[in-house]
Amino acid sequence: MQSINVYIVKRLGQFFLVVFIGINIVFFVTHATPIDPVEHSIMAAAMFGSTSPEAINMLREALADLYGLKGSLWDQYWTFWKRIAVADFGPSVSSFPTPVSTLIGRAIPWTVGLLLTAVIISWVVGNILGGLAGYYRENRLLKAAGVVAMGLHPIPYYIIAFVLLIIFGYLWPVLPLGGGYQRNMTPGWNLPFIGSVITHGFLPALSLVLVGFGAWFMGMRALVSNIVTEDYVVYAELAGVDRNRILGSYVMRNALVPQITGLGMSLGAIFNGAIITEQVFGYPGVGTLLVSAVHAGDYSLVIGITTISIIGVAGAVLVIDLLYPLLDPRVKIG
Amino acid sequence: MLSILKDLLRYNREFAAGAALLGIVVAMSAMSALAPMPPDDVYVVPPDLPPSWTYLMGTTSRGQDVFWQLSFAIRNTLLFGFIVALLSRILSLVIGLLSGYLGGFVDRVLMSINDTFIVMPLFPILVMFYFVMRDRMSWAALALVMAGLGWAYDARLIRSIAMSLRTRQFTEHSVYSGMSTRQIVAQEHLPYVMPIVFSTTMNNINWSIGLEVTLSVLGFTNINTPTIGVMIYWANQHTAMTAGVWWWVFFPVALVIMVFIGLFLLAVSMNEYIDPRSRLSRMRSAKT
Numbered sequence: 191m192q193s194i195n196v197y198i199v200k201r202l203g204q205f206f207l208v209v210f211i212g213i214n215i216v217f218f219v220t221h222a223t224p225i226d227p228v229e230h231s232i233m234a235a236a237m238f239g240s241t242s243p244e245a246i247n248m249l250r251e252a253l254a255d256l257y258g259l260k261g262s263l264w265d266q267y268w269t270f271w272k273r274i275a276v277a278d279f280g281p282s283v284s285s286f287p288t289p290v291s292t293l294i295g296r297a298i299p300w301t302v303g304l305l306l307t308a309v310i311i312s313w314v315v316g317n318i319l320g321g322l323a324g325y326y327r328e329n330r331l332l333k334a335a336g337v338v339a340m341g342l343h344p345i346p347y348y349i350i351a352f353v354l355l356i357i358f359g360y361l362w363p364v365l366p367l368g369g370g371y372q373r374n375m376t377p378g379w380n381l382p383f384i385g386s387v388i389t390h391g392f393l394p395a396l397s398l399v400l401v402g403f404g405a406w407f408m409g410m411r412a413l414v415s416n417i418v419t420e421d422y423v424v425y426a427e428l429a430g431v432d433r434n435r436i437l438g439s440y441v442m443r444n445a446l447v448p449q450i451t452g453l454g455m456s457l458g459a460i461f462n463g464a465i466i467t468e469q470v471f472g473y474p475g476v477g478t479l480l481v482s483a484v485h486a487g488d489y490s491l492v493i494g495i496t497t498i499s500i501i502g503v504a505g506a507v508l509v510i511d512l513l514y515p516l517l518d519p520r521v522k523i524g
Numbered sequence: 525m526l527s528i529l530k531d532l533l534r535y536n537r538e539f540a541a542g543a544a545l546l547g548i549v550v551a552m553s554a555m556s557a558l559a560p561m562p563p564d565d566v567y568v569v570p571p572d573l574p575p576s577w578t579y580l581m582g583t584t585s586r587g588q589d590v591f592w593q594l595s596f597a598i599r600n601t602l603l604f605g606f607i608v609a610l611l612s613r614i615l616s617l618v619i620g621l622l623s624g625y626l627g628g629f630v631d632r633v634l635m636s637i638n639d640t641f642i643v644m645p646l647f648p649i650l651v652m653f654y655f656v657m658r659d660r661m662s663w664a665a666l667a668l669v670m671a672g673l674g675w676a677y678d679a680r681l682i683r684s685i686a687m688s689l690r691t692r693q694f695t696e697h698s699v700y701s702g703m704s705t706r707q708i709v710a711q712e713h714l715p716y717v718m719p720i721v722f723s724t725t726m727n728n729i730n731w732s733i734g735l736e737v738t739l740s741v742l743g744f745t746n747i748n749t750p751t752i753g754v755m756i757y758w759a760n761q762h763t764a765m766t767a768g769v770w771w772w773v774f775f776p777v778a779l780v781i782m783v784f785i786g787l788f789l790l791a792v793s794m795n796e797y798i799d800p801r802s803r804l805s806r807m808r809s810a811k812t
Contacts, residue, residue: 204639204640208640208644211640212640216649340788341785344787346730346734348741349780352756353777454643455642455643457643458645458646462647462648481742484654489655492651492655496649496652499648500644500648503643
């Protein structure tokens, strides 16, 4: 078999393993709980509105069926997988009777949009600046950028988002806080709406970029400053090749390969950051939905979001892994 | 050991800055031993007073002295990070060393599991843990769960070192002199990976404190144990920023940022110290 096929099969295998282990964790954590999810949901539902005893009994039956709590543990396990295969997590308790999958489906575009924008900006900017900083070591501006990257990188997403919220919410209120677009607007492909989406997404994206860019910057700087000592770079310099061309086509091209692997490996952490940031700014994505689901005691919604998150992140990592051979021809030759 | 520390303090600016920041933080947490009141008491001082000489960092809307409250909070937060790091170090050392030394099938299986945990989005899983445990989710339970989830990245790093150690001659000598796998890994290979373990410990503490703060601020931990996140949680509950009680938010956030930057600088400088190539280039640039 060709080595590229071996590579693809391995990556697919890893994808299925992540999904398998992740969903097993979700199943066993939720089924080994000391709290009965059905009673819990009924309590939560009762808090939202008074219900008659008959209605509660009906609800109990329906929930036990929905959560797959009937039959042995093995039966429950099977029902759980079958439900996941068709993405059916039952109705949400907190916004009954809307199905969980509809709620998640509504939130996903926001999360994906935010995440994609932030990851692309921080990865591209971080790598370019990091590459320049590794090559032009004496440049004052790039050194200053290094200090900024070092100071921002270790701070967790929540704190950065929180500080931005305080700065732009209380000290200098110029940007909108909360929501994905202006409340009285109807979503559509027109200029004012797109503008509103951009201004509302600016702060969440900014906080993700501020934390994210440092890792790529420092990684790229270290890689480039190692590569420039290689013989072929010295040769190119002696041969009089333009320095920017050396950096762009020879040095950074090689350094990008581990950075792609790094992107795949840190995607889970970046996703964590994105859903936390959403919650801070009240952005209408999966993160805000997850936190409100926990506060409302919405069992099926929490399970649904966790499961979809695991599958989504594993899928995104798979896509990055499959793009990898385009950059690193060694995978193809083997 | 002491002379290494002295050298690092003198020649490595990152190490000196990190040590200074952490010094302040540790001193702050040590103050908790001198606190005149237990951390759980509320309404012991007049509420909402701005920082003054009597109340160095002001008082909260719950009638607590921010300074003493913060000393308890940072002590618990640091302790939490340290315990998670310690427990997950054990896991990552055992898995990393065994995987690297044994290679083959064991390595493939362990590393597949390892990569799975690297990719897995942990935040929703931790939130789910809280969701099913609710009030039983104690401080210790959270530490255990996070240690169980946070070992993967460093295990990979340790494995890569162990793999290169396996091909070294002294490993062959040990095998031929009849040492068992356990002995070789624990006595021969462990000392080589210890420096990198120290630097990953710093990063792991940062990671666990970051997640703890995030979960606490959302109210997803035991909100009666004072930690930095729990302090911010209560400040948010009392809408401290809109009420103008900025000191309730400012001091915990500033202190925890000092922890993150301090630990990170220590990790970076230690990494550099371990890597002879970057140490050489630093010495060269110091000369010119």
